[in-house]
Amino acid sequence: MVPTNYYIILSAILFGLGVFAFVFKRNIITIFMSIELMLNAVNLAFVAFSRALGKLDGQVFVLFVIVVAAAEAAVGLGIIILIARNRQSLNVERVDLLKL
């Protein structure tokens, strides 16, 4: 069997890559996708622990996470469309109207 630790490590790696992308990429949509990546990494961890503990709670929670991610993606992309219309650019650095 695959030790649970391996899944956790993989989850950590994916999460770290997600954070990296979140900090360093410029395109709003890419940043959004990195958030989805992070959520997926967390889902992996949930399922892994669910298997390790022998309970189904983790998987149920994964379902909820997926639902919420879907809702968030819908609304977030709606906002991104608005931003793109207003600023004529998908560069996150152009979204700076609050700058002093």
Add this chain to the structure above:
Amino acid sequence: MPAHPILEYLWIIPLLPLLGSATNGLFGAKWPNKIVNWVALGSTGLSFAFALEAVREFFDSGQVLFRKEFFTWIAAGNFRAGFDLQMDQLTVVMMLVVTGVGWLIHIYSTGYMAHEGGYYRFFSYLNLFMFFMLILVLAANYVLLFVGWEGVGLASYLLIGFYFLRKSASDAGKKAFIVNRIGDFGFMLGMFLLFRTFHTLDFNTLFDLKHAAGWQAEPWGQFGTLTIACLLLFMGACGKSAQLPLYVWLPDAMEGPTPVSALIHAATMVTAGVYVVARSHVLFTHSETALVVVAIVGCATAFFAATIGLVQTDIKKVLAYSTVSQLGYMFLACGVGAFSAGIFHLMTHAFFKALLFLAAGSVIHAMGGEQDMQKMGGLSKKIKYTYATMLIATLAITGFPPLAGFFSKDAILLSAFQIPGGHPLYIIGLLTALLTSFYMFRLIFLTFYGKPRYDERKVHVHESPWSMLGPLVVLAVLSIVGGWVAAPALGGGRDYFADFLAPVFGGHESTEVLGEAAAHNLELTLAFVAVSAALAGLGIAYWLYLSRPSKPEELAKSMKGVYTTLLNKYYVDELYAAAIVRPLLWISTNVFWKTVDVGAIDGAVNGVADGLTAVGDGVRHTQSGNTRSYAVWVVIGAIVIIAVVFFWTSAGKPVVGMVR
């Protein structure tokens, strides 16, 4: 109905003037003078009536000391200071003087202040003063006495600065209060020391402790606890009773209306210091150093003030210095152990000094406000009653028999002569009596005799109304008969006044007895010497001011240095200003204001505000509007939380990282 209703409700005596003060103060602004009069005179008069009744009940009860605790004011730990009032023979004397003379001066004021603005305010303050003074004399412990002490100081400030729109008046009020404060500082330290040593400030308990604790009498030169406490109390008395070096406020206090000078700065408030020393006689007699200091300061002040009074031209200033001088006599008496003589002089002085001030007020009123004696003259025919009463008062103060001042001053000088080492004090006291006679008769001659030195067309000299003359007459009668309670002593009988106060001072008076007959002869001899001194003073004054009116000027020119020094009051005020006031002001401005208040305190507060603003300015940059920096902050926050959880140990083992 209890057997002694007034004694049971002794607080009614101070309370009535307080009510009068409050009523006049709150509502009097709209009332006509008549109603203000009724309230003020009524409350004081009732207080006097109740005081008489209380005295009657006190004698009726046959007690030596009546003491009643009304309520506990301070109870902290094992210290208790209550609103306790007491009545003994000393209180009887003080209370009757305060209420009686006070009431007469109230009546006088209705005439004197009739045309002044702020009429209701004057009587409100005057009644307030009566309240505090009565608290002072009725108090049964030092704490309540101090309440009255401070209160009369406040009333004095309010009344001296009554014409507050005049800068000299408000300055004088401030000076009085501040100089008094210096004395009060000593008084408070004395109280603290007494409490720390004996754990009580109640008169009864404190003065009885001498039996219990067996106090050691402290000889000359030894500065034990009692000596220091007495000296500190005396410092307070110096401030309140205008002795060296804290007398400087009294001449300036003449800025107040004349009835104020009569009541507060002649008859009652300034005698509070003498009262305190007399009340604390048990403490003082155990400390020889303190007694010597009191006697010397009193004697020196008497002489010093008399010399200044010789050349003053303002009629009220002469009387002010005379008051300082006479107070010196009272302290001299207490210092040589003759406490009842001191109180006796206090009582007679109240009569004739109040009379002198009120009569001077009458003169000023007659002259339309003029106070400079050099612009008076020849008034004896024009204001007969004022002249007659003032002459009686002058005869009393200079010590002509059989008026009151003779007996009281005589008792003091006799006691001074009799104690060991008292001869120098006696001689200075005698010299002061001569000077007193001189300047008082100088006052009379300059004011009432000679040619008028004013423009008779401009000034319409008129006699005062009967509201002012009435009290003058009553006080004149008292000045004549007031000393007769001690008169029989000269004829070989008893000194009734000393006998009356014997239960209070019993056993602590100087009892140097040279043998009955010898003592009696000594008394007569000294009396004769004193009268001669008074006559000498009268003679010199007559010679200088009546037979040779130009002589004073010649003398002044020939002794210019001495004359100028005396005229400028020995430059004491200037000395104080330079040595004390200016450095204090400099320190207050430069050190305390600029450095401490503005620099340190404001700097600290503003510094905190500025610091916070700076921090805010720095933190502001986190809200940069730059989305990517926000992302970075999110990650930083996440890492911080993970770090906290990671390093958080519970019972030595890390909380995170345990996987079953």
Add this chain to the structure above:
Amino acid sequence: MTAPLAVFFVLAALAVIGAVNLILQKHPIHSALSLIVVMVALAGLYLLMGAEFVAAVQIIVYGGAIMVLFVLVIMLLNAGIEEHTSISKLAGVPGLLLVAALGGFIAATIARSTDVVQAAQQTGEMSSTKGISNMLFRDFVYPFELTSFLILVAIMGAVLLAQREKS
């Protein structure tokens, strides 16, 4: 090297490569496709762990709906090549340090765990859809209802946001 382990490594490598590619690509559409690869790999991993229902949901919802949505939006907005992908001055080295710190913490946490946890014996009941639905509709019925409400709100929000302004 047992078979599950080998499969695990393959799928894991696939996921990591997909994630790395997401970062490296300049055009968002390529990043989106890489993300789809990651998700499929993860679905495979879920299957390997025996969570069939979750794997199916992952593919259907995540892969089939969400990522399609992403691709549609990219096409709609004509997203072009990302402007200079140089590291911004704000992120830079501190950002790298942060990521390293994050990774370090997680690694240390894992290292601290007391033992290598073995998978529990899998019973059919464990991963059965029946089991999940039992839990979902009994123990977690409130969150379930709430999430359905959430989806409703999200739909309304998305519609509202994307409306063209009535001119």
